[in-house]
Amino acid sequence: MRTILAALVPSLLLSVGLRPGWAQVLTRAECEANLSTQLARMAQGVAAGPYRADWKSLAAHQEAPDWFRDAKIGIYFHWGVYTVPAYGNEWYAQRMHLKTGRNSYYEHHVKTYGEPDQFPYHTFIPRFRAEKFDAAAWADLFVQAGARFAGPVCEHHDGYSMWASKLTPWNAGDTGPKRDIVGELEKALRTRGLKFVTTFHHERTRTWYPRVEGWPTTTGDPQLQLLYMNIDETLFYKIFQAKLGEVVDRYQPDLIWFDGQMQLIPEPYHLQFLAYYLNQARRWGREVMVTTKKLQYPQEVSVLDFEKGRANALTPFPWLNDDTISTGSWCYTADLQIKPVVQVLHDFIDAVSKNGHLLLNISPMADGTIPQNQRDCLLALGAWLKTNGEAIYGTRPWLEYGEGPTVLAKSGSFTGSVAYGPRDIRYTRRKDGRAIYAIALGWPQEGLQPTILQIEDAAGGRVELLGHPGPLRYHVQGQRLRVEVPAQPVGDHAYVFKLSGFQTGITPAAAKARDEALKKLETPAPEPAKAKGQKGKKKKGS
Numbered sequence: 001m002r003t004i005l006a007a008l009v010p011s012l013l014l015s016v017g018l019r020p021g022w023a024q025v026l027t028r029a030e031c032e033a034n035l036s037t038q039l040a041r042m043a044q045g046v047a048a049g050p051y052r053a054d055w056k057s058l059a060a061h062q063e064a065p066d067w068f069r070d071a072k073i074g075i076y077f078h079w080g081v082y083t084v085p086a087y088g089n090e091w092y093a094q095r096m097h098l099k100t101g102r103n104s105y106y107e108h109h110v111k112t113y114g115e116p117d118q119f120p121y122h123t124f125i126p127r128f129r130a131e132k133f134d135a136a137a138w139a140d141l142f143v144q145a146g147a148r149f150a151g152p153v154c155e156h157h158d159g160y161s162m163w164a165s166k167l168t169p170w171n172a173g174d175t176g177p178k179r180d181i182v183g184e185l186e187k188a189l190r191t192r193g194l195k196f197v198t199t200f201h202h203e204r205t206r207t208w209y210p211r212v213e214g215w216p217t218t219t220g221d222p223q224l225q226l227l228y229m230n231i232d233e234t235l236f237y238k239i240f241q242a243k244l245g246e247v248v249d250r251y252q253p254d255l256i257w258f259d260g261q262m263q264l265i266p267e268p269y270h271l272q273f274l275a276y277y278l279n280q281a282r283r284w285g286r287e288v289m290v291t292t293k294k295l296q297y298p299q300e301v302s303v304l305d306f307e308k309g310r311a312n313a314l315t316p317f318p319w320l321n322d323d324t325i326s327t328g329s330w331c332y333t334a335d336l337q338i339k340p341v342v343q344v345l346h347d348f349i350d351a352v353s354k355n356g357h358l359l360l361n362i363s364p365m366a367d368g369t370i371p372q373n374q375r376d377c378l379l380a381l382g383a384w385l386k387t388n389g390e391a392i393y394g395t396r397p398w399l400e401y402g403e404g405p406t407v408l409a410k411s412g413s414f415t416g417s418v419a420y421g422p423r424d425i426r427y428t429r430r431k432d433g434r435a436i437y438a439i440a441l442g443w444p445q446e447g448l449q450p451t452i453l454q455i456e457d458a459a460g461g462r463v464e465l466l467g468h469p470g471p472l473r474y475h476v477q478g479q480r481l482r483v484e485v486p487a488q489p490v491g492d493h494a495y496v497f498k499l500s501g502f503q504t505g506i507t508p509a510a511a512k513a514r515d516e517a518l519k520k521l522e523t524p525a526p527e528p529a530k531a532k533g534q535k536g537k538k539k540k541g542s
Contacts, residue, residue, distance in 0.1 A: 026169040028222035034166040038242040042276040051278040053271035059300035064318040065287035070394045071148030074359045078331040083366040084124040089329035093121045093158040097210040120216040130177035133368025139188035145378035146385035151197030157208045159227045170227040186251045201259040205229040206236045241269040262296040309415035310351045312408035313517035314401040324361040332363040338373045341380040342493045346420045353401040353426035387467045391437035391496040398427035399506045400514045403452045435500040448483040452510035457503035466496040
């Protein structure tokens with residue numbers, strides 16, 4: 001009998017995602033002890049200052065440091081246990097428990113694996129081995145794609161931590177890959193000069209899982225409760241804060257991005273985290289930042305993020321668009337379709353012209369492979385930036401974002417894409433003011449003829465087409481500029497005309513339209529995670 005049990009124990013442990021040998025796995029008691037230690041460490045860090053756990057103190061922080069405003073583009077990735085079933089989207093862990101409704105994956109799960117109580121979500125964890133994951137190769141790809149910051153989804157709604165956590169047994173160091181995924185990425189990305197990003201979606205976990213009696217989501221097992229978060233509210237809030245502190249201490253992220261529904265966590269836990277993070281960054285001598293959707297933190301503290309969206313006008317404050325390279329799920333699925341690079345690029349250029357930045361999501365497979373169609377899109381984006389990057393990196397918005405017939409209907413999240421053409425021009429400028437870039441979102445076969453750009457003095461003016469040798473011929477008549485172009489397009493997708501040596505302005509009509517658009521600019525209403533009475537103030541960009 002003892003021999004039979006000895007043979008069964010490893011497989012039983014693996015069935016719940018644990019590796020053989022209980023001593024190698026954190027117990028609930030150990031996790032809670034480590035939780036207390038982490039929270040105490042954070043309290044000491046807050047007490048040491050200079051930032052205190054209140055909004056007025058935190059507002060002294062520069063919410064959008066220059067490195068971010070210069071960088072423009074980053075890459076992150078929805079990669080975790082949910083990529084094992086590779087079905088539907090990254091919400092598989094929730095939807096496999098929904099028996100009915102258009103979002104239900106229950107029928108698929110039962111047909112493919114069995115009932116959720118027979119094949120629970122945590123049974124996927126041993127199958128998430130990441131055996132082909134190579135942090136250095138990923139980092140090299142991101143550099144080739146032109147990214148200036150990058151990093152992982154540290155924890156999604158499913159409660160699984162992608163770092164070697166001491167706060168939960170359900171982490172990538174002890175289960176699944178048995179590797180510190182976040183740590184490996186942090187080292188590889190920093191070695192290549194990229195800023196490091198960590199994103200968090202774990203504010204929802206306790207209310208995210210359907211609680212079906214008899215299924216693991218209602219478990220009384222103290223270990224499993226730390227995955228499915230079937231726990232006391234206060235303990236959950238402490239875990240939310242402590243996991244952030246642990247990642248801050250171990251990996252010193254330059255940017256922390258948050259998903260929505262932050263109001264599910266009471267304000268004191270947010271304030272403690274923010275004060276701790278900013279105080280630690282002061283000790284590191286590093287400028288860090290936080291992004292939130294819908295001004296869940298005051299705009300004096302964090303950068304506004306639009307999910308799959310952007311502004312439809314030039315804004316006086318910097319913002320972020322987090323978007324995905326695919327047309328569907330954020331994570332890898334067997335039927336995932338990838339956007340054409342022209343769509344990704346045009347949306348990015350449009351964002352930059354309006355004071356925006358892009359955090360582009362990719363979707364690796366469970367084994368750590370980045371599919372070739374995603375790689376091709378990234379490499380094409382990087383090739384364009386290699387030639388034309390001076391019109392993007394280190395730039396600031398011009399007097400107006402652009403001109404042309406194609407515009408977004410509204411600002412906000414989920415705005416969708418539009419098809420741009422040669423008459424759609426987007427503007428940026430060097431932050432020292434020595435050049436303006438007019439980016440045509442299609443080849444202007446008849447020549448570049450801006451309608452809102454006004455030439456006030458052309459003496460010493462020079463026009464170049466990036467990627468083309470030598471200056472281009474141009475004419476100025478009635479303060480209007482017309483640039484002659486080569487017979488054939490130079491490059492692909494978007495064409496950058498560099499204007500230097502001119503004194504320029506915009507037409508009165510364009511200035512009036514810009515000011516009216518600013519008045520109508522839709523800013524999402526603050527959510528309750530903010531301090532009561534704190535309104536998102538629009539700060540002017542330089």
